[in-house]
Amino acid sequence: xxxxxxxxxxLLLVCCVTTLTGQKVNTEINDSIRKFELNSLRVEVDMxxxxxxxxxxxxxxxxxxxIQAEINKRFYPVFEIGYAGADKLTTSEINYQGNAxxxxxxxxFNLIKNQTIENKFTNYFLIGARLGHTNFDYxxxxxxxxxxxxxxxxxxxxxxxxxxxxxxxxxxxxVEIYKRVYIGWTARIKNLINKPDPGEYKxxxxxxxxxxxxxxxxxxxxxxxxxx
Amino acid sequence: xxxxxxxxxxxxxxFSSCTQEEACRENxxxxxxxxxxxxxxxxxLNVDSITVFGLNDNSIEVDSLYKNVKxxxxxxxxxxxxxxxxxxxxxxxxxxxxxxxxxSNKEYFISYxxxxxxxxxxxxxxxxxxxxxxxxxxxxxxxxxxxQHLQILL
Numbered sequence: 001x002x003x004x005x006x007x008x009x010x011l012l013l014v015c016c017v018t019t020l021t022g023q024k025v026n027t028e029i030n031d032s033i034r035k036f037e038l039n040s041l042r043v044e045v046d047m048x049x050x051x052x053x054x055x056x057x058x059x060x061x062x063x064x065x066x067i068q069a070e071i072n073k074r075f076y077p078v079f080e081i082g083y084a085g086a087d088k089l090t091t092s093e094i095n096y097q098g099n100a101x102x103x104x105x106x107x108x109f110n111l112i113k114n115q116t117i118e119n120k121f122t123n124y125f126l127i128g129a130r131l132g133h134t135n136f137d138y139x140x141x142x143x144x145x146x147x148x149x150x151x152x153x154x155x156x157x158x159x160x161x162x163x164x165x166x167x168x169x170x171x172x173x174x175v176e177i178y179k180r181v182y183i184g185w186t187a188r189i190k191n192l193i194n195k196p197d198p199g200e201y202k203x204x205x206x207x208x209x210x211x212x213x214x215x216x217x218x219x220x221x222x223x224x225x226x227x228x
Numbered sequence: 229x230x231x232x233x234x235x236x237x238x239x240x241x242x243f244s245s246c247t248q249e250e251a252c253r254e255n256x257x258x259x260x261x262x263x264x265x266x267x268x269x270x271x272x273l274n275v276d277s278i279t280v281f282g283l284n285d286n287s288i289e290v291d292s293l294y295k296n297v298k299x300x301x302x303x304x305x306x307x308x309x310x311x312x313x314x315x316x317x318x319x320x321x322x323x324x325x326x327x328x329x330x331x332s333n334k335e336y337f338i339s340y341x342x343x344x345x346x347x348x349x350x351x352x353x354x355x356x357x358x359x360x361x362x363x364x365x366x367x368x369x370x371x372x373x374x375x376q377h378l379q380i381l382l
Contacts, residue, residue: 091252092343143344145309145335150282150290152310156335199336199347199371 021088038072042174042182044225046082051222059088060205066223068108076108076126084207094204100137104168106130121176124184130168132190137161138203162203165193174225180224190217234278243280252342255372259304260314260329260348267361267381274301274305275382279319283326307344307370320382327380330354336357336371347371 044066053061064082071077085099108128139159144152172186189208196202202210210217277298282290282305285307293316294303307314307329316327331348338345348370353363362381370377 088276090340092340094340094343134348145344147306147309147346149293149306150284150308150310150314152308154310199334201337204340 034191037072039073040227042068042070042225042227044068044182044223046221047224048220048222060084060086060211064102064208064221066225069159074109076104076110076124076128078104078108078130079126080104080106081128082208084205086205088204090204092144094143095141096138096204097141097206098136098162098203100134100136100207102132102134102206104130104132104208106168106170108172109168110125113131123176124174126174126186127171128169130170130188132166132168133159133164134207134209135163136203136207140201150226158201160203161202162206163194164206164209166190166206166209167193172221172223176225176227180227182223182227184223184225186223188221190219190221191215252339254338254342256338256342256345257375258309258345258347258370258372260305260307260370260378261304261351261374261376262378263302263376264300264320264382265379265381270381272301273382274299276321278303278321280305281317282308283315283317287315287330289317302376305329307331307348309348318360318380320359325356325358325360327360328352328354331370338372345372350377355380 033225034156042207046062046064046066049061049063062082062084064080064084066078066080068078081101081103083101085097087099089095106129107128111125111127112123137159138161139157141157143156143158144153145156168188168190170186170188174182174184176182190192192206192209192212206212210219245358246268263338264273264275265271277296278300279296280294280303281292284290293305294300303318305314305316312332313328313330314328318325318327329350330352331350332348333348336345336347350368350370352363353365355363359382364379364381365377366379367375367377
């Protein structure tokens with residue numbers, strides 16, 4: 001797992017260094033200390049639930065939006081917020097219910113150097129990282145314990161609380177299709193920072209993270225946005 | 229726009245090949261694994277024949293787990309997950325003994341594909357001593373791991 005992190009961090013660093021060193025070095029003293037400059041704010045909505053909610057037959061749903069700033073045409077801090085949950089009968093016939101708000105905070109870097117005045121439209125190839133958080137209650141119903149030999153079979157319900165932190169590496173593009181209107185996608189690989197001990201109850205689905213399996217989770221957002 | 233369409237196609241193709249298939253692949257069997265050994269030497273012992281069955285709360289015989297099985301040196305016993313005591317009758321080479329196992333139960337979550345099981349922690353083992361000369365608890369925690377828990381000395 002750490003090797004994957006190391007690989008993505010290395011890739012991220014290489015991309016950042018390439019971007020930074022690719023820019024012209026201005027020798028003027030006035031430019032040596034750059035002032036904070038908020039270039040733009042882009043508000044985005046994830047359109048992928050239109051497809052994914054249909055594919056998941058409504059068992060699992062996720063709606064989210066984001067606001068991303070452009071600072072000094074170099075840094076792209078982003079705040080993402082959403083609401084997600086699941087109401088699903090699992091393969092083991094445990095009925096799972098849980099939903100909550102989730103938040104992500106992170107930073108992107110643009111790898112395309114096209115922010116010039118003569119460009120009619122600006123495009124972005126963003127690579128970055130996120131830290132996600134959600135805290136929620138969930139219900140498990142009809143947990144079955146059976147023993148064929150002793151012919152015993154009993155069921156139990158469980159209500160739990162789950163606090164989750166996860167880390168994401170993201171990559172995506174944004175294309176300006178009309179004046180200040182952007183479309184694009186973001187692909188993410190996510191890993192939980194805090195995991196329950198083996199044998200302990202855990203939620204089937206973590207809002208903002210995805211299905212709570214053993215390893216990394218891939219996700220995809222199709223974003224529609226407007227730049228202010 | 230070209231870059232958007234090209235990359236989106238690539239991403240959609242990639243994700244369409246990553247659909248998750250839910251299936252239980254983990255072991256769900258929680259068994260009290262017992263080995264048969266020779267008293268004194270401590271060597272593993274293959275008995276000529278063995279029959280094993282459980283006794284329920286009313287001391288009525290449950291189905292046989294092993295019925296006149298030949299040349300065997302270990303047995304695996306499912307403990308009752310709705311009580312904290314299981315009794316088994318072991319007929320080794322035609323001589324009966326009773327094995328009484330007392331334990332505590334704990335719920336154990338495997339996965340949403342496999343569900344949950346009850347695991348056990350052995351407190352006490354009591355046996356009659358017709359064929360059985362002694363026993364040794366080697367592992368008190370009984371879960372889905374395939375390890376030996378008890379050595380019966382004959």
